[in-house]
Amino acid sequence: MSRPSQPKLTADHNGVSVIQSQAHASSSSSLPAVAGLQQVPQLVPANSSSTGGKALPPSKMKKPPADKDSEEYRQRRERNNLAVKKSRMRSKQKAMDTQQRVNELKEENERLEAKIKLLSKELSVLKDLFLEHAHNLADNVQPPAGPEDTTDSAGVPQL
DSSP: OOOOOOOEEEEOTTSEEEEEOOOOOOTTOSSOOOTTOOOOOEEEETTTTTTTTOOOOGGGSOOOOOOTTSHHHHHHHHHHHHHHHHHHHHHHHHHHHHHHHHHHHHHHHHHHHHHHHHHHHHHHHHHHHHHHHHHHHHHHSOOOOOSSOOBOTTSOBOO
């Protein structure tokens, strides 16, 4: 009785392990041979225990250290330096724009507070005028004529 072959574990150039197994059917095997059936290789990360079974994204994969004298390294550093400068310039510009907006809002707030004070003073003056006018009207109104006080419309007492 022959045994099926054990799966082979190989690693490709990206550090991913590949499990390959092949079915060998022999005449003395107790397993029936299935014609036309192929097994598909399974891809498994090389260090699946440390990543929880998930493959790392390309940005997290370790790259071989570049030679610091190489042209590729120099170009990457130059691009990175330009990107950092651009990022810092954008950050400074955003901070300046925000500060300018803060200053504009402070000025607008001061203008609005001054307008509130002016309108409050105007309201107070108008209230005082209204109350004075209402008081004067109340003083000019005659009480209704009673039985002992008889006056005509001009305020002259009648006998």
